[in-house]
Amino acid sequence: QVQLVESGGGLVEPGESLTLSCVTSGITFNILTMSWYRQAPGSQRELVAQISTSGSINYADSVKGRFTISRDTARNTAYLQMNNLKPEDTSVYYCNARLSRSREPWWGQGTQVTVSS
Numbered sequence: 001q002v003q004l005v006e007s008g009g010g011l012v013e014p015g016e017s018l019t020l021s022c023v024t025s026g027i028t029f030n031i032l033t034m035s036w037y038r039q040a041p042g043s044q045r046e047l048v049a050q051i052s053t054s055g056s057i058n059y060a061d062s063v064k065g066r067f068t069i070s071r072d073t074a075r076n077t078a079y080l081q082m083n084n085l086k087p088e089d090t091s092v093y094y095c096n097a098r099l100s101r102s103r104e105p106w107w108g109q110g111t112q113v114t115v116s117s
Helices: none
Strands: 003-007 010-012 018-025 033-039 046-051 057-059 067-072 077-082 091-098 111-115
Touching (some): 003 091, 033 067
Antiparallel strands (some): 003 018, 018 077, 033 046, 046 057, 091 111
């Protein structure tokens, strides 16, 4: 069974950094497109960052220059390095993995990121 397990969320002050991790199991990691989404209360789910099987990367405009998505095949893990965090980054962050656009993706359990002074 395919499983995505997230970790790394927490409470930080503005300007600080966090790194989220998403460990996959039950499927070959290097055939997956990996993405990070976030959803704050009362808001729509937003694509934050995405990295394809070929290494192509996309970011939401709101996080460009601050967030970095990466993947480590040896550890079957995707990461989201978040620098210079702002209060508006506060959200539940979800890891997403898919084989293709025509198939249903798998989702992590979500991890809370809170940025507050």
